[in-house]
Amino acid sequence: MRLVMGLSGDADLTRVERAIAEFRHARPVLIEEGDAAIVAVGVEDLDAEACARLDVVAGGTARLVLTDKRLSRIGRERGEPGAIALPRLDASRVESLARKTEARLDAPAHPIDPLDAVALELARLAFVTPAVVTFPVRAGIEREASLMRVPADAVRGFRARQSSTLRIASRAPVPLEGAAKTEFVVFRGGEGMRDQVAVLVGEPDLEKPVLVRLHSACLTGDLFGSLKCDCGDQLRGTVQAMAEGEGGILLYLDQEGRGNGIANKIRAYQLQAEGFDTYEADETLGFGLDQRRFGFAAEMLRQLGVRSVRVMTNNPEKIAALKGAGLEVAADVRSIGRRHPENVRYLATKRDKAGHLIELDGACAPKAE
Ligand SMILES: Nc1nc2c(ncn2[C@@H]2O[C@H](COP(=O)(O)OP(=O)(O)OP(=O)(O)O)[C@@H](O)[C@H]2O)c(=O)[nH]1
Numbered sequence: 001m002r003l004v005m006g007l008s009g010d011a012d013l014t015r016v017e018r019a020i021a022e023f024r025h026a027r028p029v030l031i032e033e034g035d036a037a038i039v040a041v042g043v044e045d046l047d048a049e050a051c052a053r054l055d056v057v058a059g060g061t062a063r064l065v066l067t068d069k070r071l072s073r074i075g076r077e078r079g080e081p082g083a084i085a086l087p088r089l090d091a092s093r094v095e096s097l098a099r100k101t102e103a104r105l106d107a108p109a110h111p112i113d114p115l116d117a118v119a120l121e122l123a124r125l126a127f128v129t130p131a132v133v134t135f136p137v138r139a140g141i142e143r144e145a146s147l148m149r150v151p152a153d154a155v156r157g158f159r160a161r162q163s164s165t166l167r168i169a170s171r172a173p174v175p176l177e178g179a180a181k182t183e184f185v186v187f188r189g190g191e192g193m194r195d196q197v198a199v200l201v202g203e204p205d206l207e208k209p210v211l212v213r214l215h216s217a218c219l220t221g222d223l224f225g226s227l228k229c230d231c232g233d234q235l236r237g238t239v240q241a242m243a244e245g246e247g248g249i250l251l252y253l254d255q256e257g258r259g260n261g262i263a264n265k266i267r268a269y270q271l272q273a274e275g276f277d278t279y280e281a282d283e284t285l286g287f288g289l290d291q292r293r294f295g296f297a298a299e300m301l302r303q304l305g306v307r308s309v310r311v312m313t314n315n316p317e318k319i320a321a322l323k324g325a326g327l328e329v330a331a332d333v334r335s336i337g338r339r340h341p342e343n344v345r346y347l348a349t350k351r352d353k354a355g356h357l358i359e360l361d362g363a364c365a366p367k368a369e
């Protein structure tokens with residue numbers, strides 16, 4: 001029996017990974033803590049049919065749990081997440097309250113309980129809209145055997161655990177244009193849904209502060225040269241600077257859309273096309289300023305033998321995170337991309353609302369994001 005239980009390794013980690021997969025498909029999971037338990041389901045893809053099925057089991061006790069940002073967008077300033085009673089589960093009302101720009105809440109938002117907060121964290125980990133429908137598992141309701149069960153503490157500790165299981169999966173030389181001596185080192189674990197990649201450019205001296213960049217994935221900018229941001233320039237500019245200098249390490253992190261995932265980022269871009277700035281758009285979808293954590297990136301550096309860094313970034317959070325994780329930040333160096341009418345408002349917003357160290361003097365006139 002013991003052997004069988006050990007087969008899936010770290011059982012808590014496995015359960016959360018499975019719960020994340022359920023969440024991404026709008027299938028309910030059961031979150032347990034002691035004698036308490038709730039059923040939770042992400043609102044994305046929650047259609048009328050699924051709502052009708054859930055409604056029967058919820059028996060009028062369902063609630064919609066929203067983040068503080070989303071509540072303030074629909075006219076309920078709370079400063080913390082809140083829950084709206086859903087005596088009847090209606091798919092279009094749920095979608096409207098969770099995501100629509102014009103939605104206004106005409107009912108009270110109640111304080112959430114600790115298991116609701118765990119359900120919201122699961123949604124964040126799953127890169128889906130941070131809004132969940134939950135209801136208590138009441139006496140008399142059979143705990144449905146097919147429901148995926150997950151302990152609340154396993155979800156709370158998931159990010160830390162992901163960092164601690166971080167390990168190198170593979171490595172090989174991959175010569176790049178302008179940086180012939182480059183090695184890709186792939187790590188499993190950390191944030192997001194995919195592997196993380198460390199790109200070792202040249203031969204950095206690990207006894208000295210190493211030039212390092214933490215680069216969050218940006219499919220549109222890195223790969224397609226989108227004009228809406230400066231990511232592609234930063235990515236290539238960093239590798240070039242490392243190759244021309246004393247080498248360095250670029251971490252390519254699975255944190256698309258500031259940790260919101262590609263689907264939410266493209267939703268946010270649609271809102272930007274309607275006039276919202278980059279943070280207003282994210283808030284409309286329920287997100288805070290930035291969902292990313294960088295602790296696991298520090299762990300990647302440590303496993304590569306780095307103790308002290310010269311970090312290439314304009315983002316003070318990255319600097320603070322590396323220091324907070326125990327690395328020495330010997331210097332911080334700006335990472336500059338091209339400015340053009342399409343990205344200058346985005347850059348100015350990051351400077352003004354999130355304190356990014358960006359200079360825009362003389363930059364071209366902004367065009368709406
Ligand atoms: N949600 C959202 N994410 C965006 C938007 N534009 C770019 N991003 C994402 O923002 C992140 C930018 O990553 P980085 O360039 O590593 O980070 P940064 O915080 O700008 O910091 P530095 O570039 O190091 O100064 C990427 O994950 C992009 O996908 C946007 O309008 N909305």
Ligand SMILES: [Zn+2]
Binds near residue numbers: 220221222230232
């Ligand atoms: Zn970008």
